[in-house]
Every structure is written in C-alpha cells, then in structure tokens.
Amino acid sequence: MKILSVFLLAVVAVEGHYTFPRLVVNGKTVEDRDWLFTRQTKNAQSKSGIENPTSGDIRCYSSTTAPQIATVPAGASVNYISTQQINHPGPTQYYLARVPAGSSAKTWDGSGSVWWKFASTMPYYDANKQLVWPAQNTYATHPAAIPANTPSGEYLLRVEQIALHMASQANKAQFYISCSQINITNGGNGTPGPTVSLPGAYRSNDPGIQVNIYNLQPDAYRAPGPAPWQG
Ligand SMILES: *[C@@H]1O[C@H](CO)[C@@H](O)[C@H](O)[C@H]1NC(C)=O
Numbered sequence: 001m002k003i004l005s006v007f008l009l010a011v012v013a014v015e016g017h018y019t020f021p022r023l024v025v026n027g028k029t030v031e032d033r034d035w036l037f038t039r040q041t042k043n044a045q046s047k048s049g050i051e052n053p054t055s056g057d058i059r060c061y062s063s064t065t066a067p068q069i070a071t072v073p074a075g076a077s078v079n080y081i082s083t084q085q086i087n088h089p090g091p092t093q094y095y096l097a098r099v100p101a102g103s104s105a106k107t108w109d110g111s112g113s114v115w116w117k118f119a120s121t122m123p124y125y126d127a128n129k130q131l132v133w134p135a136q137n138t139y140a141t142h143p144a145a146i147p148a149n150t151p152s153g154e155y156l157l158r159v160e161q162i163a164l165h166m167a168s169q170a171n172k173a174q175f176y177i178s179c180s181q182i183n184i185t186n187g188g189n190g191t192p193g194p195t196v197s198l199p200g201a202y203r204s205n206d207p208g209i210q211v212n213i214y215n216l217q218p219d220a221y222r223a224p225g226p227a228p229w230q231g
Helices: 002-014
Strands: 022-025 070-073 077-081 092-098 115-120 153-163 174-185
Parallel strands (some): 070 174
Antiparallel strands (some): 022 077, 092 115, 153 174
16 A cells, blocks of 8 residues: 555656657657657656746756757658646747757757747637647647748757646746757758747746736737747
8 A cells, every 4th residue: 555655646746747758750750769869858757847937947958968860851740749648738839949050969059049939839718718729638749840941951959838827926837848959851941030049038927928827818828939930
C-alpha cells in the first residue's frame, strides 16, 4: 500500500506538465529517440514550465545542444510529440532563428534579435463556453507550416505552449518550450521578420501572459510576441 501511494504521488506530481522531446515533420516523427535533434530541456525530469517570461530559460529552456541536425523541407508542417497530455489551455507558437554564417545549428546559442514567429494558435469556445486551443488535451502540439519562402539553411526551430489556467496572477503562466536544430532545404527567398530577442520579447504583464481566460471572448486573446511572418 505504501509503495502504491508513493507511485501515485509520483504520477500526480507530473500530471499537467510536459516536455516536447521529439520533432514531427509532415506528420512523421523524425526523432527515433528523445533529444536527438531537439535540445534536452532543463525540465526533462521535472516537466515543470517556466513562470518568468524574462528569464534566460525562455529562449530554449536548455543548457545543452543536441547531437544532430534534422532535414526539414521548406513548406513542411512541423509539430512535437508531448510526453504527457497537453491539458492546460493556451496558445502554441512557433519561431525560427537563422544560424549565422560560420556557425552551426549544433552549437549556436540563438542570442540576439534573431527570432521571428511564423505561427500562433487562437482559442475557441468548447461546449461549456470555456476557452480551448487547438490540440489541447492531445499528446502532440498543433502543427504549423514553415513558410515555403523561408530561405534554405540552418536554423533553430522553437515551439512554445503557454499554459494559462492560472495566468490571471502575475508570473503564473507556464511556458513549455523546445528548440530543435534543423536544416531547411528547397527554401525560397523571403525576408522573415519582424525579429525579436528571447529573452526580451516578453514581459510578465503582456496581455497574452497575464490574462484571465475565464472571462474572455475567444477573439479577444492576444498571444505574446510579434505578428507571425506569413512568408
Ligand atoms: C543542409 O542541406 C543542404 C542541401 O541538401 C546540404 O547541402 C547541407 O550539407 C545540409 N547541411 C547540414 C548541416 O546538414
């Protein structure tokens, strides 16, 4: 009985928390093990989210790099397998940052005003008139297409899902993040932007970060960060 309750406690401790250790490209999981192209996050064990959106962890939540670089064709859809059900309401956003000439996606840290957003999900009402977001309560983040006009080359791809269930209090939104090392092929000649730095782009009291989602019309939600680049 004692062993059972310890086990149950351990299960309860990670309930509602998650990591995104595997990249999916065009519906296919391209990482046959966790953290191959995706940089292992600091919460790989605890699964807990980041609560301070100005912390250095908001960039990739990682203190390490990944061993390999994934090939991703421009125009492909990308998303991530989640270790637990994504049961907290909130948007999923995707960002890219181009690796500077002379650097490698295997080592570059993503510093500077180099990140642009290319996708962000909006909420809708469920049958009980509660705000829900696409892919909520599933085991994978909502997919987004990398704009076909994105130039070929090496990038860091960043996903974030922002859990807003307690976000009416300051610094109580939870950010779940992963960054993958990718090589975009068959790209175009677009000029992505606007670019922001991470940390830097978010403040604790941004209307999409400190927000009461239990008293909000779906189209009134404003996700944090710049407008998505459409390609
Ligand atoms: C990226 O893809 C291009 C085109 O296939 C290839 O020439 C290049 O070597 C690749 N770079 C890496 C780091 O995989």
